[in-house]
Amino acid sequence: MRAINPNPTAQVIDLPLDHFNTSDIRTFKNRYWINDTHYEKGGPIFFFDGGEAGLSDGAARVLTGKNLLFAPLELARRYRGIAMMWEHRFYGESMPFAFDEKSGVAYDGYDAYKYLTNEQALQDAVYFARNFQRVGFENLGSDSTPWVWIGGSYPGMRAAMIRQRNPDVFFASWASSAPVQAQVENPVYWNTILQTMPKNCSADVHAAITYADGILIHGNEEEIALFRRAVFLANSADPKQGLHFENPESMTRWNIASILAYPFQRGMPTFQISGYNGALGDFCNEIELWNPSNFSGFTMDSPISVISNNTLDSNFTNAGVASTYGDEKAFYAYLFSLIQKSIRAAEQFPRNWRIRHDEISWAWQLCSQNAQFQVSSYPSPTNLLSRFYDITNHAKHFCHDRLPFVPEQPDVDAILRYGGWSMKPSNTMFTDGALDPWRALGVHSTADINPDAKDRHMTTEVPLCNEAPDGNAVLGAGVSW
Structure with a gap:
């Protein structure tokens, strides 16, 4: 077993700027961090999504297991896998475009941010999972290794959506505090x-x-x-x-x-x-x-x-x-x-x-x-x-006022296309805090906090692999604070 690197450092992969235009050959460097200490042949990869904040070598020290219990690392330890942290495009140093240091806005304006979409960002992870290699290991791509997405809040939404979108690439997901019911106003x-x-x-x-x-x-x-x-x-x-x-x-x-x-x-x-x-x-x-x-x-x-x-x-x-x-x-x-x-x-x-x-x-x-x-x-x-x-x-x-080039209205249908709080992805566990305000827009939402909630049934009975729970049931649990 390898010694744990006390200071994990960023790795990079060149990603296509536009996954859906083959004539556009531009790429950018996207960062990730790994701990392969516990890996044994055939073990899974636990992919932790950093979401809407840039990461750093300091933040990635959770991969060492010191001072903080980090679920992806504990799962990697238990199942002899690899723990990984992923930086989302346009955050931290995974920024494809130059930007003004004072305002933070990319100089290219709309022509930059049009590449920051739900679909482009999900496809980044798909591309990475399909092409990931590490020197000294057998093929670790998703065609031969189980990849498990773990995320909370916005990354939790992505964890749920990826199982609807690419179940052939990500074998399973753990979606925590995932407000999948996108809507413009959220007074609930x-x-x-x-x-x-x-x-x-x-x-x-x-x-x-x-x-x-x-x-x-x-x-x-x-x-x-x-x-x-x-x-x-x-x-x-x-x-x-x-x-x-x-x-x-x-x-x-x-x-x-x-x-x-x-x-x-x-x-x-x-x-x-x-x-x-x-x-x-x-x-x-x-x-x-x-x-x-x-x-x-x-x-x-x-x-x-x-x-x-x-x-x-x-x-x-x-x-x-x-x-x-x-x-x-x-x-x-x-x-x-x-x-x-x-x-x-x-x-x-x-x-x-x-x-x-x-x-x-x-x-x-x-x-x-x-x-x-x-x-x-x-x-x-x-x-x-x-x-x-x-x-x-x-x-x-x-x-x-901040982004004059932003669309007049948010296109929430780009998120709801995966089912919102009615979604039924297989191999997906949903967890929510009982007092988490984001639960109001999640699959565990209830009428006492959102009158429009589906009031779906929560179950801990694990269905067959690649099958969703029966009826309106949701695999997962609520966590009391």
């Missing part, structure tokens, strides 16, 4: 989060956001100016985490909605990574312990300390701040907690983990095909986000 994302929050906190968040929207729509000039200044100061409390504006007047309604969405959308750690306790536990406690007697009122001359300081020694009530003291007080309690979450995030995550051109590549994928924009559920009576956090503003500000 918030339902799981809402259900995990204490009732007083969710009621106060709703009251604060409703108050904010009311000021923007019905407030007089003085009220709107005061409101804008409060939001502007809250956003600027930590310049590394906030959006950046010259003054309160420069903020659009979308900008304000985005700032107020910070605890749920941009603020690290996020719910889908850390659950309620990690993402919102302190945030909710601070809202409910916010003491209104410390709040003397906010004016156009008030310093930020008026909204960023509080003794947090209020009498905790099940009714909540809004019910006890009114919606305006709930709004300022919300701003206080938003500021505190922002400051904590700056201490725990001192820099943006994502590479700029990775952000742009993912924005292109969302705006051109994947969509699933986590918009406000307004006019729901339990809505957590501003009504201005809507699809119209997402399309304009997130998509078209």
Whole structure:
């Protein structure tokens, strides 16, 4: 058995830029990492898809098995196979085109990103599996070696789709947290989060956001100016985490909605990574312990300390701040907690983990095909986000202002062609966290979090090889946090 390389390094393969145009002979270098320590002849290859983020030699150290349990490596150890990590085209250093370092956008614009599609990216993996060779080994291509795709979230979608698309190439898949039901708007994302929050906190968040929207729509000039200044100061409390504006007047309604969405959308750690306790536990406690007697009122001359300081020694009530003291007080309690979450995030995550051109590549994928924009559920009576956090503003500000050449509408049919949450791939195991907000668009979705869900039956009974489970059953399991 070979010694494990303590520092796995990137390997590269030359891939066709366009798999579907034989007259285009351009190629680019795509990266991958492997650990073949446990391999014995005939063993499978466990292909871990890195998805919508660039990888690195440092990240690939999970292949050593040190400090972190890595499922592909454990499977390779058990079944005497190879563990592999794959970098998605247009991410990390698997970027076929030169790009502007500041904006992250490829210089060729649409003529570059038109090659970043679901089909091109899936075909990359197919091409690789068919042609993979390693010096000193027998044929490791998919015609003679079982390849197993493993992925979570977007890579989980790809794991499921590849078994529908190329069952002759990838023998099996493990699709985790896979939101395969692509749709443009995804307000149901918030339902799981809402259900995990204490009732007083969710009621106060709703009251604060409703108050904010009311000021923007019905407030007089003085009220709107005061409101804008409060939001502007809250956003600027930590310049590394906030959006950046010259003054309160420069903020659009979308900008304000985005700032107020910070605890749920941009603020690290996020719910889908850390659950309620990690993402919102302190945030909710601070809202409910916010003491209104410390709040003397906010004016156009008030310093930020008026909204960023509080003794947090209020009498905790099940009714909540809004019910006890009114919606305006709930709004300022919300701003206080938003500021505190922002400051904590700056201490725990001192820099943006994502590479700029990775952000742009993912924005292109969302705006051109994947969509699933986590918009406000307004006019729901339990809505957590501003009504201005809507699809119209997402399309304009997130998509078209950043990438003017993006299609007018995302082509979600490019994803749904594989069946969405009705898909029935064989040799595929689906796993979902019981409190994962992406479960709302997965095969394990249920009516309590998505009224349109198929409510498919979950089974751990493994069907015959290359056969899907009977009826509407889904092979897999839900995992409780």
